[in-house]
Amino acid sequence: MARVSIPIQIRWSDIDGYGHVNNAAMLTLLEEARIATFWNADLPDGSASPTQTLSGGPTAEHFTLVARQEVEYLAPLPFSQRPVRVDLWVSKVGGASLEVNYEVFSPDDVRCAIAATSIVMVEAATGRPRKLSTEERAALEPLLDTPLEFRRR
Amino acid sequence: MARVSIPIQIRWSDIDGYGHVNNAAMLTLLEEARIATFWNADLPDGSASPTQTLSGGPTAEHFTLVARQEVEYLAPLPFSQRPVRVDLWVSKVGGASLEVNYEVFSPDDVRCAIAATSIVMVEAATGRPRKLSTEERAALEPLLDTPLEFRRR
Amino acid sequence: MARVSIPIQIRWSDIDGYGHVNNAAMLTLLEEARIATFWNADLPDGSASPTQTLSGGPTAEHFTLVARQEVEYLAPLPFSQRPVRVDLWVSKVGGASLEVNYEVFSPDDVRCAIAATSIVMVEAATGRPRKLSTEERAALEPLLDTPLEFRRR
Amino acid sequence: MARVSIPIQIRWSDIDGYGHVNNAAMLTLLEEARIATFWNADLPDGSASPTQTLSGGPTAEHFTLVARQEVEYLAPLPFSQRPVRVDLWVSKVGGASLEVNYEVFSPDDVRCAIAATSIVMVEAATGRPRKLSTEERAALEPLLDTPLEFRRR
Numbered sequence: 001m002a003r004v005s006i007p008i009q010i011r012w013s014d015i016d017g018y019g020h021v022n023n024a025a026m027l028t029l030l031e032e033a034r035i036a037t038f039w040n041a042d043l044p045d046g047s048a049s050p051t052q053t054l055s056g057g058p059t060a061e062h063f064t065l066v067a068r069q070e071v072e073y074l075a076p077l078p079f080s081q082r083p084v085r086v087d088l089w090v091s092k093v094g095g096a097s098l099e100v101n102y103e104v105f106s107p108d109d110v111r112c113a114i115a116a117t118s119i120v121m122v123e124a125a126t127g128r129p130r131k132l133s134t135e136e137r138a139a140l141e142p143l144l145d146t147p148l149e150f151r152r153r
Numbered sequence: 154m155a156r157v158s159i160p161i162q163i164r165w166s167d168i169d170g171y172g173h174v175n176n177a178a179m180l181t182l183l184e185e186a187r188i189a190t191f192w193n194a195d196l197p198d199g200s201a202s203p204t205q206t207l208s209g210g211p212t213a214e215h216f217t218l219v220a221r222q223e224v225e226y227l228a229p230l231p232f233s234q235r236p237v238r239v240d241l242w243v244s245k246v247g248g249a250s251l252e253v254n255y256e257v258f259s260p261d262d263v264r265c266a267i268a269a270t271s272i273v274m275v276e277a278a279t280g281r282p283r284k285l286s287t288e289e290r291a292a293l294e295p296l297l298d299t300p301l302e303f304r305r306r
Numbered sequence: 307m308a309r310v311s312i313p314i315q316i317r318w319s320d321i322d323g324y325g326h327v328n329n330a331a332m333l334t335l336l337e338e339a340r341i342a343t344f345w346n347a348d349l350p351d352g353s354a355s356p357t358q359t360l361s362g363g364p365t366a367e368h369f370t371l372v373a374r375q376e377v378e379y380l381a382p383l384p385f386s387q388r389p390v391r392v393d394l395w396v397s398k399v400g401g402a403s404l405e406v407n408y409e410v411f412s413p414d415d416v417r418c419a420i421a422a423t424s425i426v427m428v429e430a431a432t433g434r435p436r437k438l439s440t441e442e443r444a445a446l447e448p449l450l451d452t453p454l455e456f457r458r459r
Numbered sequence: 460m461a462r463v464s465i466p467i468q469i470r471w472s473d474i475d476g477y478g479h480v481n482n483a484a485m486l487t488l489l490e491e492a493r494i495a496t497f498w499n500a501d502l503p504d505g506s507a508s509p510t511q512t513l514s515g516g517p518t519a520e521h522f523t524l525v526a527r528q529e530v531e532y533l534a535p536l537p538f539s540q541r542p543v544r545v546d547l548w549v550s551k552v553g554g555a556s557l558e559v560n561y562e563v564f565s566p567d568d569v570r571c572a573i574a575a576t577s578i579v580m581v582e583a584a585t586g587r588p589r590k591l592s593t594e595e596r597a598a599l600e601p602l603l604d605t606p607l608e609f610r611r612r
Contacts, residue, residue, distance in 0.1 A: 027177035333483035
């Protein structure tokens with residue numbers, strides 16, 4: 001229904017010798033947008049917003065593994081002190097996994113990258129996949145939107 | 154015909170709070186394997202091996218842009234002082250682009266990731282794609298091998 | 307006279323296999339605090355606050371080089387989605403250089419690190435040091451405060 | 460008595476928008492030289508060379524904490540496919556700590572940085588400092604050499 005828009009700060013060290021955000025650093029920007037949306041590691045008041053339902057971080061009982069990623073780099077992203085905007089949504093919910101889609105916009109609103117991440121829910125104690133709970137499914141529903149179409153696949 | 158095997162050193166800072174190589178750091182390992190195979194930025198004797206034909210680096214007249222990446226994470230890659238092995242080959246050569254495929258093996262020979270990168274040749278002066286030369290095509294030929302099949306696409 | 311307090315977001319990839327912000331990543335957090343205070347690379351309205359006087363970034367005519375750094379790690383800094391607070395001030399202004407001091411506080415207000423950076427002003431065209439201008443000195447004055455005392459030197 | 464020389468590979472992503480190894484990435488190079496010298500996390504044959512006496516890594520019973528670092532950047536370090544050389548020695552051994560000194564040389568043998576790291580031995584179970592053992596002291600002795608003199612302190 002609705003995508004969330006997450007402002008993410010580029011760091012000077014994300015820039016490589018070509019003068020743009022490095023291709024691997026782009027995945028770090030996506031990771032930060034994902035954490036801002038889904039994790040709830042240590043909010044000071046302990047509250048969880050509807051979208052902060054997938055626990056994570058080093059002390060969590062359940063954690064999330066990245067199983068697959070795909071990214072198309074559409075335009076070089078130069079350094080800026082203004083944040084990039086990562087639009088993020090869920091394109092699919094499976095039994096023990098979900099598919100996250102992203103569009104990354106430069107501070108000047110240039111569409112720099114599109115990407116998809118497959119996330120698997122994992123039981124920390126056993127390291128094995130676990131089913132998404134009814135509550136988690138309900139919480140993910142408002143984030144559902146049409147899957148990206150990748151040009152180059 | 155033949156894949157090349159590149160040993161790549163994991164760094165302690167590649168490990169994240171889950172105790173494994175971070176998903177974005179994995180792309181940095183691929184980048185280093187790619188550079189070892191294709192770049193010839195500053196070999197002390199100026200010589201180029203058959204596979205070191207795509208110039209790169211900050212002073213090159215031509216450079217290479219990463220247009221797309223896809224990676225499947227098959228097993229967590231823990232820290233080790235022994236290098237990982239990145240098997241690398243070319244799965245396709247286009248007019249101004251090529252497709253690089255990789256398999257990443259842990260020091261204990263566990264297949265940790267498979268990946269593909271689409272690379273576009275770019276003229277540094279204009280920033281526009283340029284055709285692969287006959288020499289470059291000839292040099293890439295020995296690296297041609299069957300494309301990876303991704304499970305989860 | 308007054309220190310500035312800069313909120314800096316930790317990233318998940320700043321955490322290393324010990325479960326805390328890596329020692330080198332700490333310098334990246336300081337770099338981001340420094341850039342937020344001193345650079346004025348591309349504010350959308352072109353305005354410069356009194357503290358944003360040292361230009362920087364890839365297109366600047368003048369840039370700043372880090373000549374020396376010293377950091378004491380006082381407590382491990384775990385991952386948090388809440389920002390750290392970097393208190394930053396200028397402890398000395400030289401002819402072509404300045405000394406920046408920092409205190410880093412965890413989201414739970416634990417003093418995690420103290421640090422100092424010596425910065426040299428450089429002419430981009432020649433790569434040589436250049437004098438701080440009268441305007442730059444005037445702009446740095448409000449940030450002057452007592453130098454840190456390092457325990458372990 | 461003798462310094463060790465560790466070849467360390469620069470990565471393309473160590474380069475920042477100024478076209479040189481980033482100031483924080485320099486500390487990562489030092490970390491890798493330190494690990495190569497002191498850690499013995501998972502040598503396939505389980506053997507320890509005389510200098511590989513300080514255990515480390517995520518599964519170690521004892522680990523090492525970086526308590527302090529100091530670095531002087533003497534010359535910009537550009538990208539190269541040839542490794543840098545990090546000369547490393549121990550300048551002081553304390554009760555539960557040691558001081559490591561480094562000189563970093565570019566592939567063209569330019570002295571790019573000098574640095575010092577104070578390391579504290581920590582008991583993993585309690586998180587508290589622990590004394591260096593007689594064996595560790597004996598193993599560190601061959602690495603002892605004159606402390607660096609920093610110009611700018």
